[in-house]
Each structure stands twice: as C-alpha cells, then as structure tokens.
Amino acid sequence: MKQVAVLAGDGIGPEVMAEAIKVLAAAQRRFGFTLHFEYADVGGVAIDRHGEALPAATLQLCEQSDAILFGSVGGPKWEGLSPERQPERASLLPLRKHFDLFCNLRPARVFPPLAAACPLRPDIVGDGFDVLVVRELTSDIYFGTPKGREGSGPEERGFDTMSYTRREIERISRMAFDAARLRRKRVTSVDKANVLTTMVLWREVVSEVARDYPDVELRHIYVDNATMQLVRDPHQFDVMLCGNMFGDIISDEAAMLTGSMGMLASASLNSDKFGLYEPAGGSAPDIAGQGIANPIAEILSAAMMLRYSFGLEEAAAAIDQAVEKTLENGIRTGDIAAGGRQPVGTAAMGDAIVGEL
Amino acid sequence: MKQVAVLAGDGIGPEVMAEAIKVLAAAQRRFGFTLHFEYADVGGVAIDRHGEALPAATLQLCEQSDAILFGSVGGPKWEGLSPERQPERASLLPLRKHFDLFCNLRPARVFPPLAAACPLRPDIVGDGFDVLVVRELTSDIYFGTPKGREGSGPEERGFDTMSYTRREIERISRMAFDAARLRRKRVTSVDKANVLTTMVLWREVVSEVARDYPDVELRHIYVDNATMQLVRDPHQFDVMLCGNMFGDIISDEAAMLTGSMGMLASASLNSDKFGLYEPAGGSAPDIAGQGIANPIAEILSAAMMLRYSFGLEEAAAAIDQAVEKTLENGIRTGDIAAGGRQPVGTAAMGDAIVGEL
Ligand SMILES: CC(C)[C@H](C(=O)O)[C@@H](O)C(=O)O
Numbered sequence: 162m163k164q165v166a167v168l169a170g171d172g173i174g175p176e177v178m179a180e181a182i183k184v185l186a187a188a189q190r191r192f193g194f195t196l197h198f199e200y201a202d203v204g205g206v207a208i209d210r211h212g213e214a215l216p217a218a219t220l221q222l223c224e225q226s227d228a229i230l231f232g233s234v235g236g237p238k239w240e241g242l243s244p245e246r247q248p249e250r251a252s253l254l255p256l257r258k259h260f261d262l263f264c265n266l267r268p269a270r271v272f273p274p275l276a277a278a279c280p281l282r283p284d285i286v287g288d289g290f291d292v293l294v295v296r297e298l299t300s301d302i303y304f305g306t307p308k309g310r311e312g313s314g315p316e317e318r319g320f321d322t323m324s325y326t327r328r329e330i331e332r333i334s335r336m337a338f339d340a341a342r343l344r345r346k347r348v349t350s351v352d353k354a355n356v357l358t359t360m361v362l363w364r365e366v367v368s369e370v371a372r373d374y375p376d377v378e379l380r381h382i383y384v385d386n387a388t389m390q391l392v393r394d395p396h397q398f399d400v401m402l403c404g405n406m407f408g409d410i411i412s413d414e415a416a417m418l419t420g421s422m423g424m425l426a427s428a429s430l431n432s433d434k435f436g437l438y439e440p441a442g443g444s445a446p447d448i449a450g451q452g453i454a455n456p457i458a459e460i461l462s463a464a465m466m467l468r469y470s471f472g473l474e475e476a477a478a479a480i481d482q483a484v485e486k487t488l489e490n491g492i493r494t495g496d497i498a499a500g501g502r503q504p505v506g507t508a509a510m511g512d513a514i515v516g517e518l
Numbered sequence: 519m520k521q522v523a524v525l526a527g528d529g530i531g532p533e534v535m536a537e538a539i540k541v542l543a544a545a546q547r548r549f550g551f552t553l554h555f556e557y558a559d560v561g562g563v564a565i566d567r568h569g570e571a572l573p574a575a576t577l578q579l580c581e582q583s584d585a586i587l588f589g590s591v592g593g594p595k596w597e598g599l600s601p602e603r604q605p606e607r608a609s610l611l612p613l614r615k616h617f618d619l620f621c622n623l624r625p626a627r628v629f630p631p632l633a634a635a636c637p638l639r640p641d642i643v644g645d646g647f648d649v650l651v652v653r654e655l656t657s658d659i660y661f662g663t664p665k666g667r668e669g670s671g672p673e674e675r676g677f678d679t680m681s682y683t684r685r686e687i688e689r690i691s692r693m694a695f696d697a698a699r700l701r702r703k704r705v706t707s708v709d710k711a712n713v714l715t716t717m718v719l720w721r722e723v724v725s726e727v728a729r730d731y732p733d734v735e736l737r738h739i740y741v742d743n744a745t746m747q748l749v750r751d752p753h754q755f756d757v758m759l760c761g762n763m764f765g766d767i768i769s770d771e772a773a774m775l776t777g778s779m780g781m782l783a784s785a786s787l788n789s790d791k792f793g794l795y796e797p798a799g800g801s802a803p804d805i806a807g808q809g810i811a812n813p814i815a816e817i818l819s820a821a822m823m824l825r826y827s828f829g830l831e832e833a834a835a836a837i838d839q840a841v842e843k844t845l846e847n848g849i850r851t852g853d854i855a856a857g858g859r860q861p862v863g864t865a866a867m868g869d870a871i872v873g874e875l
C-alpha cells in the first residue's frame with residue numbers, strides 16, 4: 162500500500178483534485194492496487210490557516226508519504242505578500258529543494274482531437290506535436306548563492322547567482338537521454354553557452370553524457386533560438402533538456418503552444434522515485450468554485466504518479482487512454498470546447514473518464 | 519555631414535548591406551542630407567583577416583563615426599572557436615559595452631500584406647500586431663561578475679552573476695515609458711520577481727519610474743507567463759520592457775511570431791544618440807552569396823538610424839513607407855513569397871524600394 166500526500170491548494174485546486182481522486186479510486190478497483198490518501202493544506206489556504214504556505218505539518222506528511230499529488234496554489238488574495246512569502250514560490254521551491262526533486266518532466270503534446278485549439282497555423286500543427294521538456298529543478302539561479310541586495314541610492318544593486326556543478330548537470334542529462342530512449346531518441350539541449358560560463362560547462366557535460374547514449378541524437382541550441390524554433394516548427398523537437406531558469410521559460414512556451422494548458426501534467430522526481438505531481442496550469446482564481454475547471458491536467462498528473470513513483474504502468478496507460486477516449490467522444494470542458502458543442506462541468510468530465518476506465 | 523561606420527560582416531551581411539546603402543543614397547538625394555560611409559571588417563571575416571572579430575581599427579572607426587550600420591556575423595566556418603572568440607559574441611558584446619549601448623529597441627510587427635506568413639492562427643493574428651521590445655543591453659548576467667569556473671571532478675562548478683543597479687534599471691525604464699508615449703501608452707515589464715532578488719529591485723524601480731508617467735499604463739508579468747501570453751494573444755502588448763537576458767529570449771520569440779524575421783530591424787542606443795543598427799535575423803550562411811536574401815531588415819535598420827541617431831524623421835518615415843508600398847505591390851523575396859508569385863532577388867528588392875522612394 163502506498164500513501165499519497167494530497168495537497169489540493171487554492172483556486173480550482175480542490176475541484177480538479179476531487180476528480181483525480183475519483184479516477185484513482187476507479188483505477189484501484191480495476192487494477193487491484195491500494196492507495197491511502199492523506200490531505201494537508203498548502204499555499205494561500207495554508208497561509209490563512211497556519212501563517213505559512215508550507216506548514217511544518219504538511220512537510221511532515223509529505224515526508225511520511227510515497228508521493229505528493231499537488232493541486233495549484235495562489236490567487237489575488239495573497240498577491241500583496243512579499244515575494245518570498247507568496248503561495249507558489251513559498252511552497253513549491255522549498256518542496257523541490259527539501260526532497261531534491263531535481264528532475265521536472267513536462268510533456269507538451271497536442272491531443273489530436275484538440276488540434277484545432279492549437280494557437281499555431283494548422284499547416285504548422287499538422288497532426289499534432291509531442292515535446293517532452295526535461296527541466297532541472299533544484300539548482301541554477303533559483304538557488305545559487307550569493308543572492309541579495311547591497312548599497313544604496315542609484316548604485317543600489319540586486320544580484321543572483323547562476324550556478325551548476327558537473328554532478329548536477331550529469332544527473333539531469335541522464336534523465337533526458339533515458340527519456341529519449343523511450344521516445345524518438347532525440348535530445349536538444351538548451352543553453353546560452355555563447356554568453357554564460359555556467360552554460361559552457363553545461364554544454365560540455367551534456368556532450369560527455371551523450372557518449373554513453375550513441376543511439377540518441379544530441380543537438381545544442383541557444384535559448385533565444387529555441388523559443389523561435391518552437392514557434393516555427395515544434396515537430397523538430399523530441400526531448401528538450403534545460404536548466405532550471407531556461408526550462409521554466411521553454412516549458413511554459415511549449416505548453417501554451419499546444420493550446421490546451423488545462424490538459425498538461427507534470428512530474429518532479431528525485432532519484433528515489435519520490436515525486437511531486439501537479440498540473441502545468443495555474444490556480445485560475447477567476448473560475449474557481451464554479452465547477453467548470455478542466456480536471457484533465459490533474460488526472461494526467463495522477464497517472465504520471467502511478468507510472469513514475471509506483472511503477473503501475475498498466476494503470477497509468479489506462480488512465481491516459483480513458484482521457485483520450487473521452488476527448489474523442491466529444492466531451493469537453495469550457496476551456497477546450499469547440500464551436501457548437503455544449504461544455505460539461507468538472508465533475509461530469511471526471512465521471513466520463515471514470516466511465517471509460 | 520554624418521559619418522556611418524559600415525560593418526557588413528559575414529553571410530548575407532554584405533549583400534543586404536549593399537541594398538541599404540543604395541536606399542540611403544536615394545534618401546540623401548531626395549531629402550538633401552549627406553552621409554559619409556566608411557567600411558570596416560567585423561565578425562568571421564575579421565577573424566580571418568586580422569585574427570579577431572572586432573579588430574582595433576574597426577573599433578577606432580566606430581569611435582570616429584556618428585553611428586554603426588551592422589550587417590550580420592557568424593557562420594559554420596567559425597563554430598569550432600571557443601565561445602569568447604565566436605564572431606557574434608566577440609563583436610556585438612564588446613561594441614555594446616564599449617559604447618554603452620544600453621537600450622535595444624526591437625520592433626516586432628506583422629506587416630499587413632505579410633499577415634499570412636505569421637505562424638499563429640489567423641484568428642489570433644487578426645489584422646496584425648505590433649510589439650516593441652525594449653531590452654537592456656549592457657548589464658545583467660551578460661556582464662555581471664564574478665563569472666567563472668572553479669573546483670574539479672563532479673563538484674566542478676560554473677557560475678555567472680545576474681546583477682542590476684537602480685540607475686541601470688531607471689534609465690532603461692525611462693526609454694520604455696518614453697517609447698510607449700509615442701505608441702499605445704502601455705508598458706509591460708517582464709521579470710521573475712517571484713524568484714530573483716535582482717528582479718525584485720527591477721520591479722520596484724520600474725514602478726517608481728512609472729509614477730512620472732501617469733498617462734502610461736504599467737503591468738508586470740513573469741517571464742514564463744510572458745512567453746505564453748505572447749503566443750496566446752500578442753495584441754495585449756504594446757511596449758515590453760525587459761532586462762538583457764529575458765529580453766534576448768522575449769525579443770526573439772516576438773520576432774519569430776511575426777513570421778518575417780527578414781523584415782525586422784533593431785537599434786541599440788546610448789544616451790548620446792549614438793547607435794548600432796542591425797537586422798534582427800542572423801547571417802543565414804545557407805543562402806549567402808546567392809543574391810536571394812531579403813534586404814528589408816537591413817533597410818529598415820538604416821531607417822532607424824536616420825530616426826534615432828540623426829533625427830531625420832521625415833526620411834526615415836519615407837523609407838518605412840517605401841517598404842510597405844513595395845510589399846503591397848506584391849514584390850517578395852523568397853523568404854516571404856506567397857503561393858504563385860515569382861520571388862525577386864536581393865538587388866531587385868532594393869531597386870523596387872528605391873523606386874518607391
Ligand atoms: C512559482 C515559480 C517559483 C515556479 C518556477 O519558476 O519554478 C513556477 O513558475 C513553475 O514553473 O513551477
């Protein structure tokens with residue numbers, strides 16, 4: 162039996178989480194495994210109730226669990242807080258660091274029934290693209306030191322440190338090459354080696370790791386060019402390997418290019434298969450509480466949890482397929498509705514997916 | 519009389535430069551001003567002839583001139599060089615720093631006759647969009663210190679320093695707000711204040727400067743969200759204000775979203791109106807020497823030079839209009855050719871624009 166720490170958070174988090182739990186319950190019945198769910202507060206709701214976005218009790222629950230299923234955090238209510246106390250930043254960054262969740266997997270793929278929602282021209286989209294962004298998540302300018310402010314008047318200065326070690330680059334590179342082996346065997350490493358010393362080392366180490374994967378093709382690209390090539394022709398990419406900062410930018414751009422942010426899952430893993438699973442989209446406070454949010458990203462995140470942390474590939478694949486089938490049947494929430502079709506609510510979408518399972 | 523340092527560089531640089539000079543000559547005749555052109559080597563060709571991408575003689579010529587008209591640099595021949603010696607990086611970065619060219623203006627607009635070339639869905643493009651990216655160009659992680667490598671084995675580490683002073687942020691912010699006053703009066707400042715201390719200061723100073731521009735609307739956006747919103751709806755942006763690193767990424771993404779990289783000019787200015795003017799696209803070595811490159815980006819860069827460094831607004835506007843007229847007449851180089859029309863070469867495009875002038 163595996164224990165899951167369920168951190169639903171703010172905005173649409175609790176609504177979409179309820180559907181993910183429903184789908185996981187159905188998967189347990191069908192595939193005969195047992196999950197035990199424990200709930201805790203995180204984000205804005207935790208600030209309101211306990212004074213901080215990641216209370217000690219929540220962190221402790223996560224430590225006792227085998228995986229974290231995360232909803233979404235943040236909203237206008239907490240936007241006035243100082244940056245270090247903001248719900249997203251003050252919950253996600255410490256969780257990533259505490260559990261050494263160095264490997265972020267962000268699939269950005271166009272689901273064929275939703276190709277029309279893609280913001281790119283139909284001749285560029287073709288029958289859809291499928292990019293996996295592998296983002297390093299525990300180092301880089303996010304955590305490098307020194308970081309601070311000094312001086313005063315016009316010469317007052319803010320500063321941050323981008324930094325990577327050979328070991329850090331090596332372990333995330335291996336994840337990317339391993340992932341590429343299960344896909345189309347192409348890794349594109351995103352850097353800025355023409356300007357940043359950190360990225361010169363990045364390029365060196367990635368090239369060294371590549372020698373252990375002669376069957377995988379490696380290409381290097383500058384981050385500025387990567388943002389362009391993604392727009393020009395996303396089909397050219399299979400796995401995109403990025404540091405933390407560039408991965409933040411590239412994974413969001415790739416996600417938006419699919420046109421279905423409500424469909425995209427993500428996994429953040431450490432080397433013990435412990436992971437945090439969360440939708441790629443935000444807490445969408447504008448539609449929270451109305452029962453209209455798209456729960457698919459959360460449901461696909463739950464499937465990733467079964468796959469990566471619990472090794473339940475069959476159940477994970479069944480959930481993926483149930484989602485595709487539901488979309489093929491024309492069932493849509495408002496965000497992905499196509500002209501003429503009546504959109505369904507959050508719970509009805511969850512029920513439809515359970516029905517296909 | 520103004521002197522222009524003409525640095526044509528590599529690849530298609532010399533070909534497109536010839537057309538820009540042709541157009542400037544026509545503008546001189548029509549508007550009665552006099553430019554004096556002096557040529558010097560830069561980039562790969564300078565490495566081959568003088569051993570470095572920015573020879574002392576070239577730098578000296580630039581110092582004696584009133585503006586720099588730049589072509590493009592780089593190509594496969596020099597890709598094996600170490601990063602600090604590469605043509606682009608070893609010419610552009612020192613020029614920016616030497617002349618304190620802190621303000622990079624990168625217009626990204628869809629020319630209505632070319633709206634079909636835009637990679638976005640027609641309903642998103644509408645009748646075209648017009649974004650001006652204002653990028654800081656002499657500070658940030660490009661030039662911050664310390665920067666280097668230390669240690670060995672798995673703990674060997676590369677590092678770079680992101681840094682901004684209040685003064686640096688203030689002067690680029692004023693440029694952005696001034697530019698917005700001449701446009702649609704909206705500034706979107708791009709940062710990552712939820713993670714980076716430098717960017718907390720950035721947001722603070724931009725907000726302070728905004729108080730001097732009550733007629734201009736200011737919005738802050740995180741860089742990851744900015745890359746998404748540009749794809750979702752570029753019309754929401756007027757002026758985008760960015761630091762050096764994020765500006766590198768955002769300006770290229772915005773440029774590619776127009777679908778016509780060969781059409782986009784850029785200006786890099788200091789506080790004395792001295793400037794470097796260059797096309798936003800690269801040296802395109804694959805089509806160099808064939809007489810088929812699109813010279814419009816270089817021609818529009820020359821127009822920006824007349825506008826920003828020489829105050830010749832009338833002549834600059836006349837060149838802009840001649841370009842639009844030529845496009846409306848259906849004249850196209852291969853990169854922007856639409857189905858059915860026979861593309862013209864580089865020189866014929868230059869001639870057509872001169873004809874409209
Ligand atoms: C909230 C923020 C700290 C975070 C990041 O930049 O990593 C978010 O943008 C993400 O990508 O999960």
Ligand SMILES: CC(C)[C@H](C(=O)O)[C@@H](O)C(=O)O
Pocket residue numbers: 355356385606607610611766
């Ligand atoms: C060549 C490189 C140093 C440069 C930069 O990153 O500034 C280029 O990408 C640009 O945007 O002009």
